[in-house]
Amino acid sequence: MIDIEALFRITYGLFIVSSGDKNHGNGFISNTVFQVTAEPPQFVVCCNKNNFTAGIIEKSRAFSVSILEKDTTPEILGRFGFQSGRDFNKMEGMEIRYGQTGIPVVLNNSIAFLECTLVSTVDVGSHLMFVGELVQAALLDNTKEPLTYLYYRQVKKGSAPKNAPTYIDKSKLEASKAAGTYKKYKCTSCGYIYDEEKENVKFSELPESWICPACGSEKSDFIEV
Amino acid sequence: MIDIEALFRITYGLFIVSSGDKNHGNGFISNTVFQVTAEPPQFVVCCNKNNFTAGIIEKSRAFSVSILEKDTTPEILGRFGFQSGRDFNKMEGMEIRYGQTGIPVVLNNSIAFLECTLVSTVDVGSHLMFVGELVQAALLDNTKEPLTYLYYRQVKKGSAPKNAPTYIDKSKLEASKAAGTYKKYKCTSCGYIYDEEKENVKFSELPESWICPACGSEKSDFIEV
Numbered sequence: 001m002i003d004i005e006a007l008f009r010i011t012y013g014l015f016i017v018s019s020g021d022k023n024h025g026n027g028f029i030s031n032t033v034f035q036v037t038a039e040p041p042q043f044v045v046c047c048n049k050n051n052f053t054a055g056i057i058e059k060s061r062a063f064s065v066s067i068l069e070k071d072t073t074p075e076i077l078g079r080f081g082f083q084s085g086r087d088f089n090k091m092e093g094m095e096i097r098y099g100q101t102g103i104p105v106v107l108n109n110s111i112a113f114l115e116c117t118l119v120s121t122v123d124v125g126s127h128l129m130f131v132g133e134l135v136q137a138a139l140l141d142n143t144k145e146p147l148t149y150l151y152y153r154q155v156k157k158g159s160a161p162k163n164a165p166t167y168i169d170k171s172k173l174e175a176s177k178a179a180g181t182y183k184k185y186k187c188t189s190c191g192y193i194y195d196e197e198k199e200n201v202k203f204s205e206l207p208e209s210w211i212c213p214a215c216g217s218e219k220s221d222f223i224e225v
Numbered sequence: 226m227i228d229i230e231a232l233f234r235i236t237y238g239l240f241i242v243s244s245g246d247k248n249h250g251n252g253f254i255s256n257t258v259f260q261v262t263a264e265p266p267q268f269v270v271c272c273n274k275n276n277f278t279a280g281i282i283e284k285s286r287a288f289s290v291s292i293l294e295k296d297t298t299p300e301i302l303g304r305f306g307f308q309s310g311r312d313f314n315k316m317e318g319m320e321i322r323y324g325q326t327g328i329p330v331v332l333n334n335s336i337a338f339l340e341c342t343l344v345s346t347v348d349v350g351s352h353l354m355f356v357g358e359l360v361q362a363a364l365l366d367n368t369k370e371p372l373t374y375l376y377y378r379q380v381k382k383g384s385a386p387k388n389a390p391t392y393i394d395k396s397k398l399e400a401s402k403a404a405g406t407y408k409k410y411k412c413t414s415c416g417y418i419y420d421e422e423k424e425n426v427k428f429s430e431l432p433e434s435w436i437c438p439a440c441g442s443e444k445s446d447f448i449e450v
Contacts, residue, residue, distance in 0.1 A: 002266070006337035006362040009292045010258060011373050013236030033235060034257050035390040036271045037351045041227070044269075044354070046261045067234045112231035122347050124356055126262045129269070131349055137231040146234050148373070165260040 004168065012149035012166075016066040016080050016106045017045045018091075019057040025091040025104035028053045029081030031149045032165055033065050041134040043116055046127050048163035052085040057130055061118040062101035066110035068147040074156075074190065076109050078215025081161050082189040100135055111141045127165060158191035185222040190215035194222060229393065237374035237391075241291040241305050241331045242270045243316075244282040250316040250329035253278045254306030256374045257390055258290050266359040268341055271352050273388035277310040282355055286343040287326035291335035293372040299381075299417060301334050303440025306386050307414040325360055336366045352390060383416035410447040415440035419447060 018027030032046035045063060047054045057063050068076075079090055095107040099115040107113070116132025149166075152158040160167040182197035192214035196202055203222070210219050243252030257271035270288060272279045282288050293301075304315055320332040324340040332338070341357025374391075377383040385392040407422035417439035421427055428447070435444045 002359060002362045003364050004362070006339065006364045007260065007266070009337040009364070009371050010260065011236060011238030011371050012259065032259050032261065034237065034259060034271070035232065035235065036257065036349050036354060037390055038392050039351065041232070042349060046259070112234040114231065124261050124267060126264065129261060134227060137227045137229070139228050139231045139234070146236050148236050165262055167263050
């Protein structure tokens with residue numbers, strides 16, 4: 001017996017894990033960043049093998065972790081969490097600092113960052129665990145709280161990307177249908193809510209080319225809520 | 226340049242990780258429990274090689290994770306976080322359920338628990354990462370929030386045990402001395418504050434055999450705050 005609700009009681013933060021260099025950098029949203037040893041300070045990040053960033057970390061032998069603030073914008077979550085660096089340059093237009101190893105560190109909505117050199121890679125099936133040794137850690141903003149996965153789910157109504165270890169297949173979700181004429185539709189990628197009453201346009205009347213304004217997911221990724 | 230404050234912006238929960246059987250069970254407080262794959266659901270716990278529980282997990286080939294509630298008592302944090310199962314039976318007198326694999330699950334102050342069978346063990350130096358596949362997950366209390374490491378540090382004034390990946394040597398701490406006649410002393414093991422004004426006994430007058438009422442650490446483990 002596995003009650004999925006129990007799994008949601010595990011506390012996680014939310015981070016942008018980046019790698020590459022000035023010409024070819026990429027990053028993704030991760031909730032699995034954690035310290036595994038104190039001396040030397042080593043950190044693990046968990047990454048789906050399909051993530052574009054996975055290959056870049058293996059090649060660059062380093063990664064950075066941007067610790068996101070509580071009020072991180074849907075644009076940043078959508079850009080790094082629900083779109084692929086195979087399709088466009090995620091780093092373009094972002095506020096970037098380059099670390100001691102030359103890898104990019106995303107500063108947008110970040111309150112602190114870490115930079116690690118890759119020590120080893122552990123294959124755990126669908127995902128890789130990258131073990132890195134800390135070379136740099138800096139606090140960027142002492143006044144803001146970090147974004148937690150719980151806050152993202154409960155307050156920002158976000159869900160996990162398909163490649164996340166905590167992803168839940170939407171076919172397994174019970175779609176509780178709303179009463180009344182107007183309906184609401186939720187982006188299963190980023191959690192954005194399309195409210196027919198607010199928008200005054202029926203969801204079914206939106207063109208098939210319409211995309212989620214928060215994360216760019218397709219219309220077919222929405223479910224009625 | 227490594228700013229330790231940056232590391233404290235990483236969000237963690239707090240858990241009791243247990244293993245063993247009805248006769249020989251043990252558990253320890255961990256902040257490093259996280260899901261690494263969704264299909265199948267696999268979880269990692271990080272454990273210092275010196276932890277008594279490490280050998281028990283390797284022998285039992287299974288572990289449980291109790292997700293602690295926000296208002297977890299200092300007694301539970303002290304018992305499982307700052308004392309060793311080599312010295313006494315931590316499970317005695319606790320509220321225990323036995324899992325499908327026969328391992329103990331601590332229910333005190335727990336809002337949910339997981340049970341995993343050991344899949345692999347990864348050596349990362351001072352610590353081992355145990356990768357386990359989920360066999361059971363249950364929600365015990367839907368009304369309570371999980372305890373986070375941030376809340377434990379900021380509100381409960383707790384610090385990390387010596388074996389934790391996030392431990393910081395107390396010699397590195399700046400002891401900011403309080404003004405006035407009465408002083409306060411903090412247990413560097415569990416964060417318990419001894420307040421001379423409240424207790425009406427000078428800390429220096431306490432016998433050397435005096436121990437921390439919260440976690441049982443020795444008098445020499447206290448620092449002036």
